[in-house]
Amino acid sequence: MQSLTKQCLSIIKTRPQESHKGTFGRTVLVGGNAQFGGAIMMSTEACVNAGSGLTTVVTDSKNHQALHARMPEAMTVDWQDKEVCDAVLASADVILMGPGLGEDEKSRELLTYVLQEQTEDQLLVIDGSAITLVAQNNEQLPYPKQTIFTPHQMEWQRLSGIKIADQTEEMNQAIQQKLEATIVLKSHRTEIYSNTGCFYNPLGNPGMATGGTGDTLAGIIAGFLAQFPHSVDTINAAVYLHSYIADQIAHDNYVVLPTKISQALPYWMKKFEI
Numbered sequence: 342m343q344s345l346t347k348q349c350l351s352i353i354k355t356r357p358q359e360s361h362k363g364t365f366g367r368t369v370l371v372g373g374n375a376q377f378g379g380a381i382m383m384s385t386e387a388c389v390n391a392g393s394g395l396t397t398v399v400t401d402s403k404n405h406q407a408l409h410a411r412m413p414e415a416m417t418v419d420w421q422d423k424e425v426c427d428a429v430l431a432s433a434d435v436i437l438m439g440p441g442l443g444e445d446e447k448s449r450e451l452l453t454y455v456l457q458e459q460t461e462d463q464l465l466v467i468d469g470s471a472i473t474l475v476a477q478n479n480e481q482l483p484y485p486k487q488t489i490f491t492p493h494q495m496e497w498q499r500l501s502g503i504k505i506a507d508q509t510e511e512m513n514q515a516i517q518q519k520l521e522a523t524i525v526l527k528s529h530r531t532e533i534y535s536n537t538g539c540f541y542n543p544l545g546n547p548g549m550a551t552g553g554t555g556d557t558l559a560g561i562i563a564g565f566l567a568q569f570p571h572s573v574d575t576i577n578a579a580v581y582l583h584s585y586i587a588d589q590i591a592h593d594n595y596v597v598l599p600t601k602i603s604q605a606l607p608y609w610m611k612k613f614e615i
C-alpha cells in the first residue's frame with residue numbers, strides 16, 4: 342500500500358484564463374432529510390469551496406431556506422419534484438448521493454431513482470446513509486467503475502460483510518475487486534482501494550472526530566472530480582487535503598469544525614496549485 346505525500350496535490354492546476362463555471366463541472370448532491378439537513382449542507386459547503394463550477398442540491402424542502410442562507414452559491418431542488426430532478430441529474434458530471442439521506446422509504450426510492458438515472462459519463466459518489474441502503478437492498482451498480490464509496494468502518498462492515506476487526510488490507514482489497522468500485526475506507530488512517538492501486542493517508546487527527554467531517558470529505562471528493570481528471574489521483578488529493586487542512590487547524594484548536602475545513606479550502610488550493 343502506497344503512502345500519500347504532498348506530491349498527490351499536484352493535480353490542483355492553476356485555472357486557465359479562458360474558462361467559465363462550465364469548465365469546472367456540474368455537481369449534484371442528493372441527501373439531507375428533515376433530520377439530517379446539516380449533513381448535506383456541510384457537503385455542499387465543501388463542494389462549492391473545493392471549486393465545483395456549478396453545484397445543485399436535491400434535498401427535502403425543509404432544508405432549502407437554511408441552505409440558501411448558508412450557501413447562496415448553490416442551487417436547490419425539492420426532491421419531491423421529479424421533473425426538475427430529472428433535468429438536474431441529467432446535467433450532472435458528478436453526483437454525490439447519501440449525506441443525511443436517511444434510511445426510510447423516501448430515501449430508498451431516491452437511491453433507486455439515482456441509480457436508474459446515472460449515465461455512463463457520470464461519476465457517482467456514494468456516502469453515508471446511501472452506503473447502508475445499498476448494503477441493505479443489495480443494490481446493483483449500473484457503472485461500478487464510475488462509482489466511489491466513502492464508508493467509515495461500520496458502513497464498510499455493512500457493505501463488504503467484513504467485521505471491523507477483520508478489515509485487513511487483503512480482505513478489503515478482495516471485496517473491492519469484486520465490487521469494482523473505488524473504496525475510500527475512512528478511519529483515523531484512511532485507506533483508498535481502487536482498480537489501479539491501494540493508498541494510505543498518513544494525515545489526520547482526533548479533532549476530526551465530530552459529526553460532519555465525512556460529509557465534508559464527500560463534498561470535497563465530488564467537487565474535485567467535477568473539475569479535475571476522473572481518476573484515483575483526484576480522490577487521493579481530496580482525502581489528503583481534507584486531513585492536511587484539518588491538521589493545520591488542529592495546531593491551535595482542540596476540535597476541528599468540518600465547516601472550518603471547507604472555509605480553508607480555497608486558501609490551501611491556491612497555495613498548492615501548480
Ligand SMILES: NC(=O)C1=CN([C@@H]2O[C@H](COP(=O)(O)OP(=O)(O)OC[C@H]3O[C@@H](n4cnc5c(N)ncnc54)[C@H](O)[C@@H]3O)[C@@H](O)[C@H]2O)[C@@H](O)CC1
Pocket residue numbers: 376377378379380381439440441442443468469470471473493494495496505527528529552553554555556
Ligand atoms: N449534522 C448532521 O446532519 C449529521 C448527519 N450525519 C448523517 O447521519 C447519517 C448516519 O451516519 P452515521 O455515520 O452517524 O451513522 P452509522 O450508524 O452509519 O455509523 C455510526 C456508528 O458507527 C460506529 N463506528 C465504528 N467505526 C467507525 C469509524 N471509523 N468512523 C465512524 N463511525 C464508526 C460509530 O461508533 C457509530 O456507532 C448519514 O447519512 C450521515 O451523513 C452524520 O454525518 C453526522 C452529522
Ligand SMILES: Nc1ncnc2c1ncn2[C@@H]1O[C@H](COP(=O)(O)OP(=O)(O)O)[C@@H](O)[C@H]1O
Pocket residue numbers: 469492493527528529530531544545546547548549550551552553554555556557558
Ligand atoms: N481520530 C481521527 N483521526 C483522523 N481522522 C479522523 C479521526 N476521526 C475521524 N476522522 C475522519 O473524519 C471523517 C469521519 O467521517 P464519517 O464518520 O463519515 O463522519 P460524518 O458522517 O459524521 O460526517 C473521516 O474522513 C475520518 O477519516
Ligand SMILES: [Mg+2]
Pocket residue numbers: 468469493555556
Ligand atoms: Mg459519514
